[in-house]
Amino acid sequence: MTLGLDDEDRRTASRLLAEFFDRYEQSVATAPIVPQVDRDVLAGLLADPFPDKGIGVEGLFRAINEKILPNSTKVAHPRFLAYVQGPPNGVAPYAEAIAATINQNCNFWQLSPAASVIERAVVSWLAGLFGYGEASGGILTSGGSVASLHALTTALHERRPEFRAAGLQTSGPALVVYTSGEAHRCIDKAVAILGLGLDNVRHIATDSGHRMRVDALAEAVRADRAAGREPFCVVATTGTVMSGAIDPIGPIADLCEREGLWLHIDGAYGGLFVLADRVHPAFDDCRRADSIALDPHKLLFAPLEAGCLLVRDRANLARAYAFKSAYLTVEDDPLMVDYMDFGPQLSRGFKALKVWSALQAFGVDSYRGVIDQVLQLAEHLRRRVEEDPNLELMAPVTLSAVCFRIKGWTEAQHAAVRATLAEDGTALLGPARLGGRHGLRACVTNYRTTYADIDLVVDRISELASCAS
Numbered sequence: 001m002t003l004g005l006d007d008e009d010r011r012t013a014s015r016l017l018a019e020f021f022d023r024y025e026q027s028v029a030t031a032p033i034v035p036q037v038d039r040d041v042l043a044g045l046l047a048d049p050f051p052d053k054g055i056g057v058e059g060l061f062r063a064i065n066e067k068i069l070p071n072s073t074k075v076a077h078p079r080f081l082a083y084v085q086g087p088p089n090g091v092a093p094y095a096e097a098i099a100a101t102i103n104q105n106c107n108f109w110q111l112s113p114a115a116s117v118i119e120r121a122v123v124s125w126l127a128g129l130f131g132y133g134e135a136s137g138g139i140l141t142s143g144g145s146v147a148s149l150h151a152l153t154t155a156l157h158e159r160r161p162e163f164r165a166a167g168l169q170t171s172g173p174a175l176v177v178y179t180s181g182e183a184h185r186c187i188d189k190a191v192a193i194l195g196l197g198l199d200n201v202r203h204i205a206t207d208s209g210h211r212m213r214v215d216a217l218a219e220a221v222r223a224d225r226a227a228g229r230e231p232f233c234v235v236a237t238t239g240t241v242m243s244g245a246i247d248p249i250g251p252i253a254d255l256c257e258r259e260g261l262w263l264h265i266d267g268a269y270g271g272l273f274v275l276a277d278r279v280h281p282a283f284d285d286c287r288r289a290d291s292i293a294l295d296p297h298k299l300l301f302a303p304l305e306a307g308c309l310l311v312r313d314r315a316n317l318a319r320a321y322a323f324k325s326a327y328l329t330v331e332d333d334p335l336m337v338d339y340m341d342f343g344p345q346l347s348r349g350f351k352a353l354k355v356w357s358a359l360q361a362f363g364v365d366s367y368r369g370v371i372d373q374v375l376q377l378a379e380h381l382r383r384r385v386e387e388d389p390n391l392e393l394m395a396p397v398t399l400s401a402v403c404f405r406i407k408g409w410t411e412a413q414h415a416a417v418r419a420t421l422a423e424d425g426t427a428l429l430g431p432a433r434l435g436g437r438h439g440l441r442a443c444v445t446n447y448r449t450t451y452a453d454i455d456l457v458v459d460r461i462s463e464l465a466s467c468a469s
């Protein structure tokens with residue numbers, strides 16, 4: 001009995017995998033975006049007992065092709081515009097296979113020397129994009145939510161050094177976190193997980209562009225201090241999930257410096273637009289933040305999962321997460337990082353390989369080009385909406401998210417339009433909710449999307465709007 005493959009099985013698996021890739025690539029733009037889910041097949045996947053005698057490599061690929069693929073959402077489709085999720089870059093599947101083959105454990109460097117250096121190279125490159133200096137560091141995470149959770153954990157340890165020993169059992173004023181009303185819910189979730197209490201989050205009002213209002217932030221901090229609470233952290237967003245708004249980082253950083261508050265930036269959706277010259281200035285002040293959350297599994301087109309936390313001073317991260325243990329002693333090596341000291345995990349996969357591989361294979365200029373193209377497509381969509389008498393924008397278009405509505409239509413009518421678009425294969429769009437109004441949200445996060453795709457979507461929506469009026 002073995003769990004390995006012999007030479008012949010390995011060749012068969014490689015051939016079947018190559019065929020799978022080819023078929024998938026050819027079907028991306030034509031397959032339904034949202035599958036007509038075969039519930040019987042899915043119920044079978046749930047109920048069928050695992051075989052005592054395996055089905056072998058060919059049987060396995062048959063099951064994948066017949067049962068899994070047809071019941072999977074085509075996130076790579078060029079008109080999959082509902083979420084901030086792109087298709088994986090072309091070398092990603094190969095990098096993933098190689099990572100699984102060499103199976104490096106990225107906890108301490110002896111178990112993963114090259115991987116440790118590669119993760120450090122990826123983190124340093126990302127930190128450099130934001131002007132972070134030599135003292136900075138970070139770690140790849142499963143995503144942006146977890147990166148922000150680690151950021152708040154780190155901020156909490158800095159504010160309350162006794163937190164590790166005494167936990168929440170210390171007295172002292174309630175710590176307060178500030179973020180905008182448009183912030184991603186992962187910030188609330190992090191606050192809840194850390195035991196800080198949702199009652200101690202202030203969702204600061206936004207301006208007409210859906211950016212955090214710094215005057216309202218200052219007032220909230222003042223009011224909390226006056227009430228005996230302890231402001232400790234502001235979470236600004238560079239690219240809100242709904243409309244792509246970028247909070248005014250410079251004035252927020254000024255306030256954080258004045259008030260002695262940790263500044264975390266949630267850049268999970270928008271942070272990597274720093275690579276695009278046309279919006280780069282909006283990110284200039286990010287260098288002043290204490291921490292930044294990013295998502296390479298969004299704009300770097302890494303396959304899930306790949307997030308990243310950057311910290312301006314990596315000693316902060318180590319203070320939150322480093323624990324010594326007698327059975328894991330490794331000598332410090334200035335070239336290599338023990339990532340177990342930068343996060344909660346001990347065993348960790350080699351996520352950095354898929355990010356590194358694509359940067360190597362395609363080069364940074366390819367990313368600059370694709371990210372710029374994504375912005376131009378959103379700009380094209382904005383223009384098309386503005387020119388169409390049936391449609392109106394709901395928010396300024398800052399990045400690649402475009403929120404718009406059919407004039408005079410209700411939430412239910414917009415939901416019906418989304419359902420029609422999904423059913424007839426035009427596109428998958430998300431719902432937009434801003435300032436009490438409802439509409440449609442298209443977010444371009446796909447290097448396969450073209451101007452023709454955008455035109456097709458707008459034409460169809462306009463047609464549906466005209467038919468009904």
Ligand SMILES: Cc1ncc(COP(=O)(O)O)c(C=O)c1O
Binds near residue numbers: 142144146266307
């Ligand atoms: C602004 C923002 N923050 C956080 C997240 C959560 O990121 P993840 O899904 O990688 O945890 C998202 C996801 O779209 C986001 O847009």
